[in-house]
Amino acid sequence: MTALASDSPLLKPITLGSIVAANRILMAPLTRSRAHDDGTPSDLQVEYYRQRARAGLVIAEGTQPSQVGKGYTNTPGIHNDAQQAGWATIADAVHDEGGKIVVQLMHAGRMSHPDNSGEQAIAPSAIAPEGVQMFTKNGMKDIPVPRALETDELPALVEDFVNASRHAIAAGLDGVEIHAANGYVLHEFLSDSENVRTDSYGGSADNRARFVVEVVTAVSEAIGADKVGIRISPGHAAGGMTEKDYVDTYLSLVRQIDGLGLAYLHVLIEPTDPVLAAVKTVWHGPLLLNTGFGLDSDRDALEGLIANGTADAVTVGRPYISNPDLVERWTRGAELNENDQATWYGGGAEGYTDYPTLSEVSV
Template sequence: MTQKPLPSDSPLLQPVTAGALQAKNRLWMAPLTRNRADADGTPNDLSVEYYRQRAEAGVIISEGSQPSAVGQGYPNTAGAVTDANEAGWTRVAEAVHADGGLLVVQLMHAGRISHTSTIAGETPVSSTATRAAGQIFTVDGQQDHTPPRALATDELPGVAAEFADAARRVVRAGADGVELHAANGYLLHQFLADGVNDRTDSYGGTPENRARFVVEVAKATADAIGADRVGIRLSPGHPFNDITEDDLSVYETLVAQLAELGLAYVHLLAEADDPIVGKLRAVWPGTFVLNTGFGVDDARDEIARLLSDGVADAVAVGRPFLANPDLVTRWTQGADLNEPNQETFYGGGAEGYTDYPRLAG
């Protein structure tokens, strides 16, 4: 759908600061799992080109990348575990920076959303020993999630240290920061969610206890690379990956404690009119990034309105960036958008990954 060009003073096109990140605009690329890394988790030539193409974004938030081998959820996801992974991210960061972009690597420990065949025969770990309902894609097709084991209390500092080590790796590789994935039903969310976390130690039960591990991971990561290079993604009440949550007060508790750490931003996945948006916006003093799952046709003007109204300081969009590497230019000019091909979202080669056309000229 063709739209009028954006005026030069559109809030979408204004710079925004998030900690150490000096973003050139407020249209950020949301994390998108694409399953195109090498089998060992190393970003490859296709990854370099994919991210380079999208350097127009105010900030590119990368695909979820495992901070440890046991943290991997799906085949061919990027990692931040080995020297080879680090070298791959170095190439990605150099390409993004050469085209004037910023790169934040999302660190995603899948927890119980995994299968033993994906993690070299290991058992997935979680806040709980309860298997997630449903199935997961593996190299052998769809299979039931492997029953996890509950992390022992004395193991948790080691897991937090894995996040910190992964953050050091990607920042050493040239990334501008990291985003902790505490959403979408993965490990950190498994601790937050009262319907999943059944622990009886100091990491379960009350909102303060359920927030504790996420705060500790955030602090360890901030100590490793600087709080101003650490963001966090949250999805309160989102049922993806067998998450159930009745008590959302944990998020106000969590965000208030994260505010004391001085993180770069909070990235919230929620509908704009969800009461949790206003509650967390009121608690969080820093840069607030919103991702509502915007529809492609009317997303641009809705995003501009949210920014003008102060609902968020920046917005993150996914599928429009997936199919339109030059999304900022297209929305600025009011040009038509490419339609995403859902059949090529996950895995494969260049098709549906690096071959979406840019505007001519």
């Protein structure tokens, strides 16, 4: 792999709302399960994000906005003062390295287990993900049927996102990304299969988009829309999702949030999917593209997506796991560290903070 040209679109800065990113090789959110049991970030996480601060923007891992929103083991929260203090240490570490960082607010919805959260999962409808199991402290278990939310409970759920957002800004983070993708609660509301409600939050595309719009609007009003991004994954089958009527749903959602002045729209999708082209006709802000399991490690292909206008920036996941200095490696055309998948979730420093940088390799 040759070095990038000095005028490569990957290396150009980009303004995302109130955030000025130094380059367009952004770090995608990655669940790594290294937080303490109570959801407070660990010292290992501080070091992990400090090492990767040269990403144009670090989008930190999915973080629960409430206890019932917790899905997996050892994921961080940001809904109380102790968790805020932990995130403040992370924010300081990234900023000290000259980086920018937002946290992804991920309410797991039905993708949860009482062994992990201590709570019965909640969802738009009482439908469990078919054939999906979850790792718990007591081993792999089937995910139980969630409790369907009552209409009068929804304002409190909106407030959970608002509260978490305020904690994020108080911690000194640069903003939040609202996770409306990958089979979690906001994605579940959008789905015509997982959402079978008969109130004003179910049925039509506009109704199924309504709750997500309410969350995004409320968070934007609380902390400023220029500090808010949103992630979507149209038609993505994660967590047993079976969306069918998703084109109209996402067009409705994006139309309704387009005028809020959000920092960005983050789309997990194959770049040739016609839904992406449709979404771009109604979205007028910065668009971040995550190609999922397609082009993540193909630097030149990602560069081309920015050059041809498919996206304004790209988010990269797995290569950042094993290459904390990914921007430097891609800039210089250097070889990448190999990724150890056995260490992705849980554990300690191995496979988390011990991957060498180029400068360490050359010593």
